[in-house]
Amino acid sequence: MRKGEETRAKILDVAEAAVLAKGFGATSIEELIAETGITKSGFFYHFRDKNELAKALLERYLENDTRIYDEIFGRARELTDDPLQALLLGLKLLSELLADLPNGHPGCLVASMCVYERSFNRDIQQINREAALMWRRRFRGYFEEIVELYEPREPVDLDELADMISTVLEGGIVMSKALKEPKSLPAQLLLLRTFVKLLFRGGRSRRVDASASQFDI
């Protein structure tokens, strides 16, 4: 029981690295079992087909993703009472985390699977969609707290605003890879941070004491 999950995890580890490096289609099962030290039968014992591998890969990736976001934005929230400051700090922390990755961001599995689209099962597309909606809910929640205190200088839809964080992250990953400049991704995230700052700061604050919002984190 324990051993099985170990092997399974090892397959997923190897597969994730390969998929992020070469794409899902270019990752062969034979290559995975060679590096894992397993046989073909062994592989198909754990995963019925390649589709189920993709599913498991995606689910594990998203769990880890959620954990990281919870940690970063949770920590930011602990450090300040102001929701705007918390988000700005969270974006900065995330940017620093991304900048510290030695070889740049390895790539996003969601984006990787999005490219394939119709080659995959419906449930994978569903997982992808739910992941995007999950991100939207998360960041929208942050922005809802913010607009209770700060009036945006321009009218914006909170869903779209929330989506922009995911958009810049996904786009930043693509552009970082295209440019071969790992620093591009964290830079773009900081630029998005500037946008959030411009959007809510300098505008009329809805709360009485807005002095704290003038500090630059």
Add this chain to the structure above:
Amino acid sequence: MRKGEETRAKILDVAEAAVLAKGFGATSIEELIAETGITKSGFFYHFRDKNELAKALLERYLENDTRIYDEIFGRARELTDDPLQALLLGLKLLSELLADLPNGHPGCLVASMCVYERSFNRDIQQINREAALMWRRRFRGYFEEIVELYEPREPVDLDELADMISTVLEGGIVMSKALKEPKSLPAQLLLLRTFVKLLFRGGRSRRVDASASQFDI
């Protein structure tokens, strides 16, 4: 000689649609020749291997891409003397164009090929990089004109700012596909437009007559 290019173009048409729908790896040559009405030998007469198909595909895609940008931002530039207004108008026109695509943006080949990365030849990666740098130069040019007249409210790097347009476009495509909401991409682009507006407007204008910049396009 003319006929050859016709067939070649037809192959590229079929291939582009297939690649954008299913990804490059999931697109089989046999499928392409079936839909093109050509034989395998005929295919390999035009392209030495799949790699060269990818290269031709990418080059053609980028030429078309450049043409569209030239047209849109050229038209915007003709309609106003103000570089900021021109860019804001261009972004709006581009957003409208993207919103009018019935099935949403078909996908970006650059992003599609970025995912594959190491499965491709060096020259494809090089083309990808040069495409990204080309976009950077284009948009940086626009921003350079702008900063001569408008002082940004926050200090920004012009390369990063230029990259953000590509970033939002690429990320918007990914998120649109993940969310299955084609309208997300044009919405994100308009949000980026809001950012540009906030960044340069309301700040001190460097020119004497800044009244025109207060019009909302």
Add this chain to the structure above:
DNA sequence: ACAAAACCGTACCATCGGTACACGAGGCGG
């Protein structure tokens, strides 16, 4: 009319995803 360009037909090969099925090591409870 002639040569080059633009294919067609066929045969073949290695790899890959996937199936099927028989068998074996190891732990765990009874």
Add this chain to the structure above:
DNA sequence: CCGCCTCGTGTACCGATGGTACGGTTTTGT
């Protein structure tokens, strides 16, 4: 200690695919 279940191994096989090789044929420009 027996038998069962988990977790695999080993082998053989299938269809599809990318790719090669090569000879033949049609189409086209000149």
